[in-house]
Amino acid sequence: MFERRLRILAMLGGLYLLAIVFRLFDMQVLESERWRLQAAELGQRTIRLTARRGTILDRNGVPLAEDRIQMNLNLRLDRRDDGSWICAGCGKPLHTEYEQPPRRCRTCGGVAFAPGEQPDWSRLPGLLGITNEEFAERGREAGRRYDRAVKTEMDRRKKNWGSARLRDVKNVLLPREWLFFEDAGSAAVKEVVLHPDRYWGVVVRPVRRRRRVEHPSIRRTIGKLGPVTEADARKMREDDGLSFSSIWRMRVGRSGLERKLEDRLSCREGRKVVERNRRGEVRTVLSERPARDGTDVRITLDLRLQKKMYEALARTCALHQSDGGAFVAIDPANGEVLAMVGFASENELWDPAISSIVPGSVFKVVTAIAALETGLIDPGETLFCDSGRWNGIGCAGHAHGETGLVSGIYDSCNKYFAWTATKIGVELWSDWGKRLGFGKPTGIEITREMGGLVPDRDWKVRAYRKNPEYWDTDAFTASDLRQAGFGRGPVLVTPVQVARFMAIIANGGRFVTPSLVMGEGKVGEVVMRTSLPLVREGLKATVTRGTARGKGLDRYRVAGKTGTAEVKPGKKIHHSWFAGYAPAENPRVAFACLIKNTPSYGADAATPVILAFLDEVFRK
Amino acid sequence: MDWRIIVTLSILTLLSLLFLHSAGYDASSGRTLPFASKQLVWILLSAGALLLLLRVPYRTLLEHAYLLYWAGIALLLIVRVAGTELNNARRWIDLKFMLLQPSEFMKVILIIALARYIRWRDDYKKLSGLVRPFALTLLPVALILSQPDLGTSLLFVPILFALLFVAGAKAKHLLLVVLMGLLVAPVLFFGFLKEYQQKRILVFIGQETLSASMKENEGYHLNRSRIAVGSGGLTGKGYSQGDQRVPENETDFIFTVIAEEWGLMGALFTIFLYVALLVFLLLNAVTCREPSGKLIIVGVTTLIFVQTAVNIAMTVGLAPITGLTLPFLSYGGSSLLSLTLAIGLVLNVRLYPDFVFKRDF
Numbered sequence: 001m002f003e004r005r006l007r008i009l010a011m012l013g014g015l016y017l018l019a020i021v022f023r024l025f026d027m028q029v030l031e032s033e034r035w036r037l038q039a040a041e042l043g044q045r046t047i048r049l050t051a052r053r054g055t056i057l058d059r060n061g062v063p064l065a066e067d068r069i070q071m072n073l074n075l076r077l078d079r080r081d082d083g084s085w086i087c088a089g090c091g092k093p094l095h096t097e098y099e100q101p102p103r104r105c106r107t108c109g110g111v112a113f114a115p116g117e118q119p120d121w122s123r124l125p126g127l128l129g130i131t132n133e134e135f136a137e138r139g140r141e142a143g144r145r146y147d148r149a150v151k152t153e154m155d156r157r158k159k160n161w162g163s164a165r166l167r168d169v170k171n172v173l174l175p176r177e178w179l180f181f182e183d184a185g186s187a188a189v190k191e192v193v194l195h196p197d198r199y200w201g202v203v204v205r206p207v208r209r210r211r212r213v214e215h216p217s218i219r220r221t222i223g224k225l226g227p228v229t230e231a232d233a234r235k236m237r238e239d240d241g242l243s244f245s246s247i248w249r250m251r252v253g254r255s256g257l258e259r260k261l262e263d264r265l266s267c268r269e270g271r272k273v274v275e276r277n278r279r280g281e282v283r284t285v286l287s288e289r290p291a292r293d294g295t296d297v298r299i300t301l302d303l304r305l306q307k308k309m310y311e312a313l314a315r316t317c318a319l320h321q322s323d324g325g326a327f328v329a330i331d332p333a334n335g336e337v338l339a340m341v342g343f344a345s346e347n348e349l350w351d352p353a354i355s356s357i358v359p360g361s362v363f364k365v366v367t368a369i370a371a372l373e374t375g376l377i378d379p380g381e382t383l384f385c386d387s388g389r390w391n392g393i394g395c396a397g398h399a400h401g402e403t404g405l406v407s408g409i410y411d412s413c414n415k416y417f418a419w420t421a422t423k424i425g426v427e428l429w430s431d432w433g434k435r436l437g438f439g440k441p442t443g444i445e446i447t448r449e450m451g452g453l454v455p456d457r458d459w460k461v462r463a464y465r466k467n468p469e470y471w472d473t474d475a476f477t478a479s480d481l482r483q484a485g486f487g488r489g490p491v492l493v494t495p496v497q498v499a500r501f502m503a504i505i506a507n508g509g510r511f512v513t514p515s516l517v518m519g520e521g522k523v524g525e526v527v528m529r530t531s532l533p534l535v536r537e538g539l540k541a542t543v544t545r546g547t548a549r550g551k552g553l554d555r556y557r558v559a560g561k562t563g564t565a566e567v568k569p570g571k572k573i574h575h576s577w578f579a580g581y582a583p584a585e586n587p588r589v590a591f592a593c594l595i596k597n598t599p600s601y602g603a604d605a606a607t608p609v610i611l612a613f614l615d616e617v618f619r620k
Numbered sequence: 621m622d623w624r625i626i627v628t629l630s631i632l633t634l635l636s637l638l639f640l641h642s643a644g645y646d647a648s649s650g651r652t653l654p655f656a657s658k659q660l661v662w663i664l665l666s667a668g669a670l671l672l673l674l675r676v677p678y679r680t681l682l683e684h685a686y687l688l689y690w691a692g693i694a695l696l697l698i699v700r701v702a703g704t705e706l707n708n709a710r711r712w713i714d715l716k717f718m719l720l721q722p723s724e725f726m727k728v729i730l731i732i733a734l735a736r737y738i739r740w741r742d743d744y745k746k747l748s749g750l751v752r753p754f755a756l757t758l759l760p761v762a763l764i765l766s767q768p769d770l771g772t773s774l775l776f777v778p779i780l781f782a783l784l785f786v787a788g789a790k791a792k793h794l795l796l797v798v799l800m801g802l803l804v805a806p807v808l809f810f811g812f813l814k815e816y817q818q819k820r821i822l823v824f825i826g827q828e829t830l831s832a833s834m835k836e837n838e839g840y841h842l843n844r845s846r847i848a849v850g851s852g853g854l855t856g857k858g859y860s861q862g863d864q865r866v867p868e869n870e871t872d873f874i875f876t877v878i879a880e881e882w883g884l885m886g887a888l889f890t891i892f893l894y895v896a897l898l899v900f901l902l903l904n905a906v907t908c909r910e911p912s913g914k915l916i917i918v919g920v921t922t923l924i925f926v927q928t929a930v931n932i933a934m935t936v937g938l939a940p941i942t943g944l945t946l947p948f949l950s951y952g953g954s955s956l957l958s959l960t961l962a963i964g965l966v967l968n969v970r971l972y973p974d975f976v977f978k979r980d981f
């Protein structure tokens with residue numbers, strides 16, 4: 001009886017096991033392919049391969065803007081008050097009825113803890129260099145941000161669909177990690193990484209951040225990064241086949257060098273689709289698109305010199321009650337911009353170095369060159385300048401006597417150049433202004449560079465249409481030309497244009513295309529031929545016996561031209577200029593300096609800045 | 621001493637350590653959780669307990685069978701009142717160094733108690749005589765079911781049936797009880813099971829047509845387990861090269877890891893080990909001359925068979941997911957200890973062959 005019945009039981013059991021074996025055979029051999037596909041789908045991971053944006057270096061290799069990996073500490077937050085288990089890995093609740101500790105999360109495989117099991121974070125505040133109180137406050141703040149996000153999302157869902165489940169909001173819609181501490185030191189990071197059991201809930205996340213030199217002498221020139229615009233995004237998607245999600249994560253140059261050098265600096269994130277085993281080791285690589293790093297770019301500016309010049313400019317502006325100014329220096333031999341600083345005491349965003357402004361007497365040099373190159377005046381012919389007015393134009397009370405081209409430059413005689421301009425005529429005069437680089441941006445690698453203005457007949461027509469009350473006629477009158485001839489009226493220039501203009505004179509009349517990138521400045525065809533000796537003579541005499549004499553500029557054998565542009569007629573406020581090059585015989589630097597809205601005249605205001613620059617350059 | 625059993629058990633234990641190590645990898649922290657080394661401690665403790673048990677003739681245990689039974693019931697009651705609650709279930713007593721799960725030991729105690737009860741009677745051959753052995757079984761079942769712990773509680777009934785059957789109870793009576801059980805099943809299903817337990821069963825029934833959301837929620841374990849087993853193929857992905865993460869794969873789903881990493885070959889090897897163990901146990905039941913010894917061996921064999929078969933069936937979708945561990949392979953101290961003690965009972969019966977009671981079947 002017993003053994004017979006035992007045999008029956010054993011047979012029943014055997015049958016059941018046989019059923020299991022058949023099932024296993026069915027699943028693992030016959031249907032294996034189907035499960036393998038599902039497994040592959042689940043086991044696939046896309047790994048982002050991060051790329052490095054190129055570094056902007058200064059002339060001496062000092063990094064001005066570079067990508068840095070910064071370690072952020074994030075908190076995994078999920079506040080549950082029903083006492084159930086939550087996953088430290090992903091914050092999801094666990095609802096299985098039978099497991100024993102340690103519990104495993106069914107979503108991410110992480111180890112879970114109950115709200116009662118507080119991890120030990122006591123060493124962390126010290127390592128982060130903050131007090132326990134600050135530490136706790138940061139935790140609370142992360143929690144509050146989380147709570148606010150929960151509430152906002154709940155409200156939104158309730159409004160849109162009339163109801164919302166807290167669980168859905170928490171599990172699906174919210175980020176699991178919340179920033180807790182930015183740029184943590186290596187000691188704290190090491191502690192967290194080495195003791196995962198102590199720091200359940202704290203995650204180290206490496207984040208790529210652009211670090212730039214924040215000194216005001218160079219900040220604007222470097223520019224900054226921002227999100228991709230929609231048009232750019234579409235283009236990138238077409239060109240590089242990037243997914244929108246990775247495009248939206250990208251940051252591209254939005255201003256300054258960052259934008260102008262975007263092609264060179266920009267990098268492309270790569271992607272790798274892999275199959276991994278449970279240990280996270282890669283088993284097969286399904287597809288890979290390598291990351292592309294950006295290239296580093298060395299620029300012509302020198303951070304130390306920029307800072308020096310900014311200080312000098314700021315000091316000088318304060319001394320002369322000016323609200324701002326600019327200094328630009330260019331190497332006449334190759335167009336490298338050696339220094340470019342703008343200072344504006346009120347408007348941080350506005351850069352005077354690349355903004356249009358009235359040139360005043362500096363522009364007389366343009367008229368002089370036009371006159372000599374066209375051959376429309378005889379350089380020996382003179383105009384007698386008395387203390388009175390000539391066609392309404394005076395020389396600020398000075399009487400320059402018999403004035404020729406050279407003395408007109410060094411004495412800065414308004415009447416002489418007004419007279420000369422009328423001899424040249426508006427077409428040729430404005431043509432020469434444009435040939436010498438005025439009226440359009442120089443093209444240096446910086447955003448928002450303005451072009452200035454060289455007035456011509458077309459300009460007058462447009463100006464009259466725009467503002468008929470202001471102008472008597474739409475024709476370019478002789479009066480207009482006389483005013484423009486000595487740099488007043490509608491003429492507008494930028495300090496960069498003026499510095500480039502001086503560089504052209506300094507290097508023997510060849511056109512200069514300035515550049516902020518090492519080796520990319522250009523010196524082109526000759527634009528000044530016959531005018532060069534006399535103009536140089538005039539510029540040199542300005543310092544030795546003209547309007548800039550006795551200021552100490554002759555110490556470096558500077559040649560140049562002063563300028564004092566009235567802001568409003570009658571008011572004793574000017575834009576004071578000095579532009580030139582040094583040394584006069586064998587120029588190595590060309591520069592322009594502008595001090596805005598100052599009661600001081602020409603070289604008086606600008607000289608200290610120029611001397612500061614020349615001290616730096618020639619002291620060595 | 622039955623060395624066949626000891627050797628089979630040792631191979632199973634080695635297999636257990638091997639795959640607990642593989643299953644112990646924790647992706648969120650990048651560490652391997654020390655399942656294998658912790659389990660080794662339990663293996664040594666269980667071996668010690670086994671040796672201790674062998675020093676006590678099973679006659680002594682049988683003499684105190686009811687005392688053991690009521691002590692077990694008392695522990696289950698203590699759990700009801702003062703047990704440690706984890707995950708909405710109250711089934712552990714916190715002993716500070718371990719979490720004691722009385723229901724695990726109740727399985728072994730019940731085998732002794734039923735052997736003692738059936739040994740001295742034959743009224744179970746009448747229908748009315750079935751009431752008391754059923755009551756003896758259903759009392760702990762009810763207590764364990766209320767913890768709630770569906771899986772463990774369902775182990776007790778097959779043991780009772782197997783013992784009554786081999787002892788010579790009328791087959792038609794047992795069938796009648798099964799029919800009655802089927803009739804009240806819907807009542808139990810809707811009246812006593814919690815919502816998630818109901819869902820588990822529904823998911824099991826409809827496993828071929830799960831919706832995407834079911835696969836991510838109620839059907840998650842089942843779906844993931846089947847994917848892991850199925851994708852293992854004939855020869856598997858290689859030791860520790862599995863890529864599927866089935867939760868609790870160190871406890872209830874350890875078989876999944878074996879089937880994924882060693883494929884059908886590994887799965888069959890594991891099943892073969894169990895078959896060998898069960899056959900060796902049954903051979904002892906045949907050679908044993910003493911009825912209560914026979915009953916104890918049949919009870920232990922049934923226990924190990926049901927737990928093994930249900931656990932493996934659950935990983936391949938042939939049984940609903942109930943939370944039964946795989947004997948000697950799954951991670952967990954209480955389960956290993958109680959099953960080792962059960963094996964100890966069998967070895968004990970073999971160790972004292974001259975111990976013969978007056979009456980025989």
Ligand SMILES: [Zn+2]
Pocket residue numbers: 087088089090091092105106107108109110
């Ligand atoms: Zn998780």
Ligand SMILES: [Zn+2]
Pocket residue numbers: 385394395398399400403412413414415416
């Ligand atoms: Zn004059």
